[in-house]
Amino acid sequence: NLNGDNIGGAIFEIDKYNKRNNVDTLYINDNAHGQGIGAKVWKAIENHFPETKVWELHTPYFEKRNIHFYINKCNFHITGFYKEMFDVNGVEKEFEFFKFEKVMI
Template identity: 45%
Template sequence: MSSYSVSLTTADPSDLTDFKRELQDAFAIAVIEEFEALPDGPIPSDEDLDTSFNSPGAEVLRIVCDGRKVGGAVVTIDEKTHHNSLDLFFLKVGEHGLGLGHKAWLAIEARYPQTIVWTTHTPYFERRNIHFYVNKCGFKITAFFHAHYPDPNHPEPDNLPDSAGFQFEKVM
């Protein structure tokens, strides 16, 4: 596992259609495991992804392992405050369990050495993500959002039956 070489590249605009599909396929696994079916439309929607890709400070990154595209990330970089966010992070279906996610996260940290604080979020049912962010990457859970305490910065898709989720923070 440790022999894999993981790097990051800026996603090419011509690759964004594949990037979206791969991300939606990866996210669908946990949704289907939890809710036994996909709600109407992909999660996240194409419109939500376009908004994320085009947000101020957003950078769309491809995770590459030994020359193969194995996943991606969208980060928002604030050059003034250096409080940055990991907005989306995924490995393609079939690429889990090889240590690639952790290596990709370390590459993201190395790419943005001026970062003071990283934040991210994940739905409550994404147990693998919670383990990954807390136990592998060193994030702390800073908030639990749910129907009576919604996340003002990351509204969950309307087509999921439950909007509960965690916010994480990592002080560098």
């Protein structure tokens, strides 16, 4: 919350056994972009899960803002590129994604 407004959210998969945690969703509302909030939120998430060895996530290849954020603000690295087919309202569509990882020290 920022000034009483919900500005985003996050969904994670936490694997306590191998400590490779996955970010399913991390978003900041458009009206809060460019204020450093996303980087602060990410740092708080890292601090909340200090046992994490590797963070993993995927983002569509065309999401330049996401790519910039994860590489330049959060120190992730692109570790893969892949395509998947999805059924969208009865039509099969191809989507391309980057895989990111951040190895924690």
